[in-house]
Amino acid sequence: MRKAPRSSLIRISSVATIIISVAAIGLAAMPAAGESNPCDPILSSIRKQVSGPAFRTRTTIVHTDSGPSMLLQGEFIPPDRVHLITDRQELIAILNKGTFIKPKNGSWQQSPVDMSETLLSFRDPKVIDQLAKDYIKSDCKQVGSETLNGQETTIWQYKTSGLSATTRIWINASDELPYKQEIEGDAAGHKSKTTQLIEYDPGIRIEPPIQ
Numbered sequence: 441m442r443k444a445p446r447s448s449l450i451r452i453s454s455v456a457t458i459i460i461s462v463a464a465i466g467l468a469a470m471p472a473a474g475e476s477n478p479c480d481p482i483l484s485s486i487r488k489q490v491s492g493p494a495f496r497t498r499t500t501i502v503h504t505d506s507g508p509s510m511l512l513q514g515e516f517i518p519p520d521r522v523h524l525i526t527d528r529q530e531l532i533a534i535l536n537k538g539t540f541i542k543p544k545n546g547s548w549q550q551s552p553v554d555m556s557e558t559l560l561s562f563r564d565p566k567v568i569d570q571l572a573k574d575y576i577k578s579d580c581k582q583v584g585s586e587t588l589n590g591q592e593t594t595i596w597q598y599k600t601s602g603l604s605a606t607t608r609i610w611i612n613a614s615d616e617l618p619y620k621q622e623i624e625g626d627a628a629g630h631k632s633k634t635t636q637l638i639e640y641d642p643g644i645r646i647e648p649p650i651q
Contacts, residue, residue: 494644
């Protein structure tokens with residue numbers, strides 16, 4: 441079985457950093473489990489997503505004051521499988537089976553360093569609990585409603601202490617799952633806006649691309 445070169449591992453680390461950073465901003469403002477406050481519907485929604493059906497995401501990160509943007513597509517099968525696609529590479533990580541990458545115009549290789557646990561850690565309910573304890577939420581409130589791809593959603597907004605970010609999350613009125621997220625704030629000294637669209641599909645399959 442071919443092993444990914446060190447340069448590919450650096451690219452994997454970059455993708456992992458992006459994924460975890462976006463997830464942390466989105467989850468950090470949530471209240472601790474058992475705490476009753478206005479953000480409870482948000483916490484409930486994210487917890488339901490962690491244990492719910494497979495879903496895919498389309499995430500766009502735009503640096504509003506410097507120009508360049510990034511598109512990241514993903515598929516997740518909670519709690520142990522993820523498939524990510526960027527403009528440079530494709531990545532599959534499966535707990536206990538390994539991390540696989542395919543550079544643009546290249547072929548699948550298995551990484552000698554398994555990053556599946558890191559990439560999937562932010563979908564662990566225990567990690568969500570810890571994030572909730574480490575960050576203080578503020579200004580959590582409903583700010584409107586919208587029909588999103590035929591789904592009636594309620595829009596919630598909150599701020600995240602320590603991350604200089606304001607998040608809006610669209611929660612479905614019937615299944616209580618999140619369907620969209622927008623994060624505006626400062627990242628690495630630049631103003632940025634992250635938009636994530638979420639689609640649920642129990643038919644998603646993620647398997648090791650090579651044996």
